[in-house]
Amino acid sequence: MELKLNQYLTPFDLEHTLQCGQLFRWEKHSDWRYGVVEKQVLKMRQTKDTLEFEGVNLDFVENYFRLGDNLPQIVSEINRDPLINQAVKAFSGLRIVRQAPLECLISYICATYKNIPAIKNMIHELSKRFGEEITFDNHEFYAFPEIDALAKAALYELRDCKLGFRAKFVQETAKMVNCGKVDFKTLKEADYETAKEELLQLPGVGNKVADCVLLFSLEKLEAFPVDVWMKRVVEKHYTNYFDASFIKKLLKKQSLSTRDYNRLSSFARNYFGKNAGYAQEYLFHFFRNKAL
């Protein structure tokens, strides 16, 4: 199928969206991009204003890539200074993707203290061992595991997937989700603060992981995950919004206390507005790729 995009009204860039670090499961074969989403293989490519896709219907594509978000409006709201302006110009058309909550949650628990290539490998290993195999265009893909498969996984099996110390967190979180202790549908309907509080009960989920799950899979676009890159961005470009002693403390410390995390995150929420999560994603991608 094919979708004609008006890049002025509905800007979208497939490459920026897939490569900005929010997703860990897309592969490139020839000039096509393949992703496994909810047990379906989605095959896509983009040339200028034409988005070609196979495997799913139009509604699915529009929902997954949040084409309903008024991106020009959002960008104009978050575009508060020359730095973010550079980022939104450099990666015009980057959109936040509507991920499946379970996959998002487990992925970001695994992302703790790992680089992106290693994270991708962990998620692939988990899917290969516990997920359903799907063949598409003579390539093998694996759906992300069902919750009960993860909940009854043995610790050694999870460790075999290169999870290291994260194996225990994944196992225990999967058990808690499986027995209904946390319900994603409820969290989607809850407000940001309430939903975050619930997520923080899960082992392996701290402030940053919770905010990633809220932003990427639970409809909380005000979530602003503060990782090492956002810390660097603040230290380098937004120092005049904090007192010198606080910045000095940030530079000295390696990890953030909850209080310091919230100070940075809520600053960004006030500064960039209700779609601060979009600002985070543009800044993250911009800094990880070039600036420093």
Add this chain to the structure above:
DNA sequence: CTCCAGGAAAGTC
């Protein structure tokens, strides 16, 4: 070989 990774939890003061 060394360094560090989209941090979180447990321990210490």
Add this chain to the structure above:
DNA sequence: GACTTTCATGGA
């Protein structure tokens, strides 16, 4: 409450 250490392993 604030600061420090530990955690397991792959990628660069």
